[in-house]
Amino acid sequence: MNIVSIDTDILIIGGGAAGCFAAIEIYKKSPNYQVVIMEKAHIERSGCLAMGLNAINAYLHPDQTPESYASYIERQFEGIIRKDLVYSIIMGLNEVVRNVEEMGLPILKNADGTCQRRGKRSIRILGERLKPILAEAVQKTSARILNRVVATNFIFNGKRVCGAFGYGVKTNAFYIIRAKAVIVATGGAAGIYRPVNSGEARHLMWYCPWNVGTGYAMGIRIGAEMTSFENRFIPLRVKDVHAPTGTIAVGVRPKNINARGEDYLELYYKHLGGNRCLTHHRLLATIEEVKAGRGPCFLDTTTISEEEEKRLKKDYLNMNPQIILLWAGKDMNPRKRPVEIQGTEPFIVGGHCQAGYWIDKERRTTIQNLYAAGEVAGGAPKKYVSGSWVEARIAASSALGNIKEEYLEEIDNELIQKEKTRVFAPLTRKTGSVWPFGVRERLQKVMDEYAGGISMGYALHEERLLEARRLLASLREKVKDIAAVDSYNLVEALECIDKIDVARVLVEHLIYRKETRWSCYQTRLDYPQKDDNRWLVFVNSVYNPYTDEITMIERPLQG
Amino acid sequence: MSIFIDENICNGCKGLPESRCERICPGNLCYRKENMKADIRDQSACWTCACCVKECPVQAIELRLPFQICNNHASLKARLKHDKTIWTILDAEGNQEEFIIQAKLLKGD
16 A cells, blocks of 8 residues: 655545536636646546536526526525525526537537527537546646545544545555645535446446545535535436436427326326426426326327437437437337336435535635535535536635635644544455445435335435434444455445445434425425425534534525 | 447557556446456446447447346447547347437547
């Protein structure tokens, strides 16, 4: 095992959409500052943009105003959004899209030069190479890229973040990176809940399975305030392959039909707005149809033309190639058969929903010198990839603004030894230990059955959640003995620990919000109504590493 | 199975410190065996993202769906060009379809 010590001005953890954009932004503004990007895989194809994208879902078209845009997001999230954060994102959307276009992203244009619409707030792109494009732009800066280095914990002196520890999966090295400021941009969390598919298909999921919530967990472990973990994201997707239904829905505008061929949103869910219902009500209606014996449900693609089918396939090749294989299987062609849809397992994300660090408008977390951007930052849902770029820009500016007064902290040797021991301990254990495979399965079973996974129709109630709390505490004790056979297995072991830390906070949030705010995302059987008199607040939490307690905090809407 | 690696075609990206699929896999799953052929550490950990399929310079890797998801064999291959990606789809009936998707010029353009 080697020890690699690096000093830098700004450390960016996570080389995804937000992390890459932050590095580019820092170089543009202040090329003399040293930047290090710590990336778990290789920045050219890592994280949730690995497959590509066929649309940018947050864009301000000329017929929208920032106010109309913000009120759309407010309506979708039943009143609970951080308007200050949402506005700051909206105001920057078009500019960051233009910047990425300059880096080489092909954007489909109309004859008059405007961006081709895909929906009211989205544009069409040829984004299969979106990640390589961002990576190439980063490589033109002076940023030092540490590929295949997994962040394990922040270096925290009790007052401020002074860098981060990491583990080099290919080199078995231990990294000690000191920095004057740290931007965390690790993405959200998949794999907390039992996935829809099992066995060999267990990772055939919507969200990147290697985004496991490490960024959240590292913040939780140093007592950063977190927000809205109870607002879980459960996308309605093409059954089995998790391809986004939006590509079909806004591409060819099919009807949602049940097994009887009925336009069920219009027929049974007029009270929710019919075809104009909220995103999570679309999921709710589909689940209710199945419960009522009228499932499975479909997007009726049988009326589309050959030309439209070709376009759909091209769109999916830009972002989700596996659906093409589904359709190439016998009799699955979308013009012959409607496309079956279903809800996935719950994910914890700050980009579609709003789980993440509680931040201020400058993207400062509640911990000094630590900034958050993208999926890991909370409070501003529906930011998607372009919103993550805006947040990265703001976080980069804030970090640069504060860095002049900062210095590199001497790191206490005891702290280094403690983390090194924690990270490498699984490799020293053998007989009678627990292994990552078992821990992952156990965590997913507990969360699925007691904290509103698919098997429970996503529904929650107090008694089950209290049992989840108890079982997670027990699992966490057990995981102190987790073992690993090699460096890849070690990363899985560390991920298990991170997932459990995130799950514990999630369960506390789910227990705390005693109402049903976002159906399916957060359905309380014991409190079935939305209660605006009591719950128009943010539910936040802070973990105390010394007492191992999670304290819940309420924050007013204008945070 | 999510990816199939044809060892007869794979040349292990000889001369490179690591194979292209190994370099690119977002899950750090691909690696080079002792015989210099590419392999995947754990099929059940594959996201089916097709990054390795696109990156393979000799088209030795194809994307498939796990049998659990589709019991009819279909496969997807890709060729990455400077300004486009060429996809070849082989369906369950043996029909082949090709799609050319315009993309950004890559490095060295």
